[in-house]
Structures are given as structure tokens and as C-alpha cells.
Amino acid sequence: MTETIAVDRPAPRVAQITLTRPQALNALNLRTMRELTEAAADLDRSEDVGAIVLTGSDRAFAAGADIKEMAPRTYSEMHAEDWFAGWDALTRVRTPLIAAVAGHALGGGCELAMMCDLLLAADTARFGQPEITLGVIPGMGGSQRLTRAIGKAKAMDLILTGRTMKADEAERAGLVSRVVPAADLLTEAVAVASKIGSMSFVAATTAKEAVNRVFESTLAEGVLFERRVFHALFATHDQKEGMAAFVEKRSPEFNHA
Numbered sequence: 374m375t376e377t378i379a380v381d382r383p384a385p386r387v388a389q390i391t392l393t394r395p396q397a398l399n400a401l402n403l404r405t406m407r408e409l410t411e412a413a414a415d416l417d418r419s420e421d422v423g424a425i426v427l428t429g430s431d432r433a434f435a436a437g438a439d440i441k442e443m444a445p446r447t448y449s450e451m452h453a454e455d456w457f458a459g460w461d462a463l464t465r466v467r468t469p470l471i472a473a474v475a476g477h478a479l480g481g482g483c484e485l486a487m488m489c490d491l492l493l494a495a496d497t498a499r500f501g502q503p504e505i506t507l508g509v510i511p512g513m514g515g516s517q518r519l520t521r522a523i524g525k526a527k528a529m530d531l532i533l534t535g536r537t538m539k540a541d542e543a544e545r546a547g548l549v550s551r552v553v554p555a556a557d558l559l560t561e562a563v564a565v566a567s568k569i570g571s572m573s574f575v576a577a578t579t580a581k582e583a584v585n586r587v588f589e590s591t592l593a594e595g596v597l598f599e600r601r602v603f604h605a606l607f608a609t610h611d612q613k614e615g616m617a618a619f620v621e622k623r624s625p626e627f628n629h630a
């Protein structure tokens with residue numbers, strides 16, 4: 374039984390994970406980390422899930438790592454437990470992950486959203502890395518992923534001043550794919566997830582791997598990786614079906630597995 378998240382199936386081939394600690398603005402504690410990474414791994418193994426939406430509440434996607442849980446820890450404890458390392462499990466999820474963000478996405482909340490593949494924001498969303506105001510720095514990848522997403526100038530501005538960024542600025546900066554009215558956020562996120570889920574699963578997961586390769590390789594290595602996995606897709610049913618359907622002017626019937 375989960376306490377800090379809820380898992381639903383809002384549409385065919387779509388799963389939704391909702392953070393459910395609204396009283397703490399969805400602050401991310403160790404239990405959330407365990408429940409969320411386990412749920413995502415389970416859904417990743419499920420053949421009838423083609424995309425996963427991760428969301429919070431109207432007021433907060435997540436207002437950061439749980440400060441009350443962290444506050445008394447010593448350096449030795451943080452180091453011994455390799456605090457936050459468990460979140461890396463999310464980056465091993467192959468199914469596309471869509472963050473649907475309303476309200477605060479601060480500190481670990483912003484970092485969690487950035488671990489997803491696509492980020493949709495409500496017009497109420499606020500992004501930031503305010504750790505500096507607590508005497509620390511981002512610890513779940515924020516200094517790295519935010520800089521890759523929006524560049525050094527804005528990342529330094531946010532991380533050194535702790536200021537927050539509204540949804541429109543986040544979209545202009547390239548952190549967010551789309552901004553939608555708050556009332557439409559989940560409908561839009563589920564529609565995007567359904568669209569992705571309707572695609573060939575092997576093509577979608579391979580596309581995700583190819584894009585993410587950008588962050589781990591040189592241009593030449595990345596282009597070679599892309600070309601080789603593009604070639605490999607010609608071994609799949611879905612390539613034969615997708616191209617035959619185009620020629621025959623009909624909708625493709627992908628395998629999804």
C-alpha cells in the first residue's frame with residue numbers, strides 16, 4: 374500500500390503517478406523516493422503502459438526534498454546512505470515519462486520534473502532551485518540538468534539567487550515543452566501520453582534513448598548511435614507495419630511490446 378503516491382490508469386496505455394502529500398506540498402521524503410521509483414519500475418515492466426504521467430496537486434508539483442527529514446542529518450549519514458542516489462532509478466525507466474507541473478516545482482521538485490522526458494506546465498507553475506537559501510546546493514541533479522536544459526546564464530541566476538521562474542519564462546528558456554491553462558493540465562498531459570502510447574513502443578523507447586544520448590556523448594558518437602538504432606528498427610514488426618500502413622493509406626497496428 375502506498376502512502377505518498379497514487380497510481381491510476383486514466384486512459385488506455387497511459388499510467389499516472391500522483392504525489393499525494395498535499396499537506397507538505399508534496400515534499401519528497403525517503404518513502405516517496407521508494408514508492409515512486411518502485412511504481413515507475415513496475416509500470417515500466419507492464420506491456421500495456423506506453424507512457425507515464427507524473428503529477429502533483431494544483432498547489433504544488435513538489436516543493437522540494439523534505440527539509441524536515443533532512444535537517445538533522447550529518448555529513449557522515451548523508452554520505453553513508455548516499456542520500457538521493459535512489460532517485461537515479463527513474464532515469465533507468467525506458468517508458469516515456471511526462472511531468473505535468475502545477476504550482477511549486479522547487480528544489481528536488483524541479484529536479485524530479487527534469488528527470489522526466491517531457492515537461493508540461495500549468496500557467497500556475499513556478500520553477501526554482503532555492504537550496505542556496507537553505508545553505509546547501511541542488512542534490513538531485515539540478516546543477517547539471519538545469520544547466521543542460523536552459524544554459525549556464527539562467528541556471529547560474531536561478532541556482533545562485535534562489536529565485537523562482539514562472540511558467541512562461543520556463544517555456545522561453547526551454548525547460549518546458551508546453552504551457553497550458555491550469556484547468557487543462559491533466560487532460561493535456563494524458564492526451565500527450567495517449568499519443569505517445571499509441572506509437573510503436575520499441576520506436577518510442579528507442580527515440581527516447583537516442584535523444585538522451587545527447588547528454589552522454591560527442592556529436593559524432595550520438596549520430597552514429599542514432600544511425601545504428603535506426604537500422605536496428607528495420608528488424609521490427611512495427612517498422613514493416615508502419616511503412617506498409619502508410620503505403621496502403623490506413624492506420625498502423627503496432628505491437629506495443
Ligand code: HXC
Pocket residue numbers: 396397398400401436437438439440441477479480481482503504507509510511512513
Ligand atoms: C518539508 C515542506 C517543504 C519542504 C513546504 N513544506 N515545503 N516541508 N520540506 N521542502 C511544508 C511546510 O513546512 C508547511 O508545513 C506546508 O508544507 C505548507 O507550506 P507553507 O510554507 O506554509 O506554504 P506557503 O506559505 O504557500 O509557501 C510555499 C513555499 C514554501 C514557497 C513552497 O513552503 C517553501 O519555500 N518551501 C520550501 C521550498 C524549498 O526550499 N525547496 C527546496 C528544498 S531542498 P506545516 O506543517 O508548517 O503546515 C531540496 C534539496 C535537494 O529540494 C538537494 C539538496 C539538499
